[in-house]
Ligand SMILES: [Zn+2]
């Protein structure tokens with residue numbers, strides 16, 4: 809946590825107390841959380857905080873490079889992970905939204921050359937895989 813605050817100060821950002829509470833929730837969680845889950849948890853400390861405020865702060869924290877949004881199944885399905893290790897990607901379960909880290913990046917120099925040829929200044933990229941997790945594969949069998 810102190811490391812994150814130091815990094816933000818370096819970049820000229822400051823962490824408001826609400827933002828700090830959000831980062832803390834994500835840090836303490838065993839799994840990446842959705843905005844709604846983060847909101848429910850932060851509300852215990854800040855009863856007046858709105859879901860919109862949480863969304864806004866999550867966007868800012870993602871822009872700051874502190875949180876990675878995972879999953880693109882509408883904004884309610886997006887889960888946030890603390891940037892904890894080297895750049896990596898995720899596989900997301902289409903049924904329950906749980907995700908796993910894939911510690912590999914398939915983007916290579918050839919691809920970057922093609923991207924640069926577009927004339928755009930590249931900021932970041934995401935690569936996501938979608939599937940059905942082991943738990944959901946099993947519950948499916950139980951329901952049928
Ligand atoms: Zn699942």
Ligand SMILES: [Zn+2]
Pocket residue numbers: 889896897898908909910
């Ligand atoms: Zn990850």
Ligand SMILES: [Zn+2]
Pocket residue numbers: 895896897912913914915933935
């Ligand atoms: Zn990558």
